[in-house]
Amino acid sequence: MNKNKSFQFILAMLLIGFAGLVYFNSGAINQVPDISISTINGEEIATTSLHGKPALITFWATDCPSCIKEIPHLKAIHADYADKGVSIIAIAMKHDRPEHVIAMTQAKSLPYTIALDPKGDVAKAFGNVRLTPTTFLVAPDSTIALHKLGLFDEEKMRKQLDKLLAKS
Template identity: 30%
Template sequence: MMSRGHKLILLLAVLAMSGAMLTFLGKRQAAPAVELKVLGAPGVSLAQLRGKVVILQFWATTCGDCDHTLAELAQLHRRYQARGLETLAVAMVYDQPRQVASYAYANSLPFRVAQDDGSAARGFALGSANPPLTFLLDRSGRIAQRLPGKPDPGRLRAMVEKLLAERP
């Protein structure tokens, strides 16, 4: 039999999960109008990506959790790109462009890598948040989910599949 304390913890966990799902399913705000400087390619605006599901990953070359997250994103990107998934890895403003390019090349990242000039972090109101920080945008360019820290791969995959199944 569960003690009162265990029941309370279980109830809080269920409420937290419900709140996260409501955020995912609830009213979505438009993503900010951000233009990104892509390494070795023309820049891209988020408005240009409407019609696609977008994973926008803020990361840093000095972030240990970012290594794991970017590897997971590479797998997701390869799996779902043909179905309309676009992945953008946005390096933090304090990262040196040479280090960002070296990391992207050394890790064979299959998606676009951008260097933030500070406008993307301001647009997404990162404030003092530390990377990794993941945003999922629906096909209409709205923020469907904000995931601080290292996201759970199974949960992230399920969210991506749900967004890919939606129509704008």
């Protein structure tokens, strides 16, 4: 009887874990959605304009410690890869107030593109992103080369970018 309860407990935990995985990553995507992204400067960026070069699209929030920790990595990648045509777009989650996003952008001197997603439409289009940071490495053909939940490893990201640039 005790073994049976242990088995049921383990099965229940596995099912809960699987349900959580499905909930938080319910919409894995293989291709960049054809949408428009609004920047904090009022520009509209069509994702189709990213075609031809690699791009990093990251979903973040001003209240996310891991997102803040990732900023120096994004700045370094931007400094080394922007001249090679690599775009970085950091999309603030819908719960993030625009004035907080703008203030942090200025305070941290963020050199890459910062966008807002006030209705959550962009997050939905990217597979229903709910957790931050979530980063997509976009290949020149607009396929998703890497989908990373949590902090990314800068060295590995650079290697991936170098591979994609060599192919483009």
